[in-house]
Amino acid sequence: MAQNFAFTLNATDGAARTGVISTPRGEIRTPAFMPVGTAATVKAMLPESVRATGADILLGNTYHLMLRPTAERVARLGGLHKFMNWERPILTDSGGFQVMSLASLRKMTEEGVTFSSHIDGSKHFLSPERSMEIQRLLGSDIVMAFDECPALPATDEEVARAMRLSMRWAQRSRDAFGDRPGHALFGIMQGGVTRELREESAEALKAIGFDGYAIGGLAVGEGQAAMFGVLDYAPGFLPADKPRYLMGVGKPDDIVGAVKRGVDMMDCVLPSRSGRTGQAWTRRGQVNIKNARHADDPRPLDEACSCPACTGYSRAYLHHVFRAGEMISGMLLTWHNLHYFQEIMQGMREAIAAGRFAEFEAEFHARRAEGDI
Numbered sequence: 001m002a003q004n005f006a007f008t009l010n011a012t013d014g015a016a017r018t019g020v021i022s023t024p025r026g027e028i029r030t031p032a033f034m035p036v037g038t039a040a041t042v043k044a045m046l047p048e049s050v051r052a053t054g055a056d057i058l059l060g061n062t063y064h065l066m067l068r069p070t071a072e073r074v075a076r077l078g079g080l081h082k083f084m085n086w087e088r089p090i091l092t093d094s095g096g097f098q099v100m101s102l103a104s105l106r107k108m109t110e111e112g113v114t115f116s117s118h119i120d121g122s123k124h125f126l127s128p129e130r131s132m133e134i135q136r137l138l139g140s141d142i143v144m145a146f147d148e149c150p151a152l153p154a155t156d157e158e159v160a161r162a163m164r165l166s167m168r169w170a171q172r173s174r175d176a177f178g179d180r181p182g183h184a185l186f187g188i189m190q191g192g193v194t195r196e197l198r199e200e201s202a203e204a205l206k207a208i209g210f211d212g213y214a215i216g217g218l219a220v221g222e223g224q225a226a227m228f229g230v231l232d233y234a235p236g237f238l239p240a241d242k243p244r245y246l247m248g249v250g251k252p253d254d255i256v257g258a259v260k261r262g263v264d265m266m267d268c269v270l271p272s273r274s275g276r277t278g279q280a281w282t283r284r285g286q287v288n289i290k291n292a293r294h295a296d297d298p299r300p301l302d303e304a305c306s307c308p309a310c311t312g313y314s315r316a317y318l319h320h321v322f323r324a325g326e327m328i329s330g331m332l333l334t335w336h337n338l339h340y341f342q343e344i345m346q347g348m349r350e351a352i353a354a355g356r357f358a359e360f361e362a363e364f365h366a367r368r369a370e371g372d373i
């Protein structure tokens, strides 16, 4: 195991890259997809099952864990890895974004944000300093700077204001994080869909200096075309020798398009959240297993998939347990979706290493056109 945090680029193919992030808790193969474990669990999955899908790292949330069970309690119990029985790397988001999307009665100043918990209405405060303290108490390996992601729709002035505040908070995050060998602090680029603001944000972050750089402020309803428009230039504003993390993305075709444009890491609730609602993602497109047409179908969800749902059960069974509201329904489909997302990542890592990313991308889209799923 590495003593420190290091990123090694192994191959590139156009703007796409593949490499390895070494950490004291293990290696992260990039491009990497991080399953979301918001409240110290990837919903409906045991940690060993998450590992079996191919995940090297998972994501936790400062906002949720500070409210329940609190970071201090997790620290008293040995930290988040021990608490949730996941000894590999964990990245935690810094809380600002979740406050804006979940909390009520929010008041934001230069100092930070006061808000009322969406769970019990209790009062809380988050700032760069408090967010760094919470993420240290949790023991996460990759810590995210505390930022403000403006809610859409936002005027250029609002996007510029939020970006510049986030850059001042990035400096405070860096100062509060201190020097923690083996732990990484990632800065977060803001700037909406405005190239000049994105460039200003990247320059500010590089001047502060981070172990990795996230592209924030996307996957907030702007749509794929606008997101790809930003990704056509934003990764190139960031240091080539550090990991680039696109936050909150996304559907399989978003993920392939982001890696094509130079993104190394992503996270999204999609595979787990949609798995619990009966939405399966497969190499040939989406399957809503609750649809009546699956009621008598003896075939697996995806004949070519080696996951437990596809090797052990029929569509008819999956249809039945979803209709009956049985717990195994969400377990099986979450496992399948996470397995499929990791299969896409492994396919891209191999394709980039072999200089065949264009062929991978063409095959990925062609298969999905087949329909009849």
Ligand SMILES: CC1(C)O[C@@H]2[C@@H](CO[C@@]3(CNc4nc5cc6c(=O)[nH]c(N)nc6cc5[nH]4)OC(C)(C)O[C@@H]23)O1
Binding pocket: 093, 094, 095, 096, 097, 098, 101, 144, 147, 148, 149, 188, 215, 216, 217, 218, 219, 220, 247, 248, 249, 250, 268, 269, 270
């Ligand atoms: C795609 C999908 C399925 O993911 C769902 C839902 C709506 O989008 C998501 C995912 N998008 C997303 N963008 C982000 C931007 C930032 C950011 O700028 N800063 C920080 N610190 N964290 C971020 C986390 C982010 N998550 O955001 C919430 C609201 C968490 O639910 C997620 O649609």
Ligand SMILES: [Zn+2]
Binding pocket: 301, 302, 305, 306, 307, 308, 309, 310, 311, 336, 337, 339
């Ligand atoms: Zn499967």
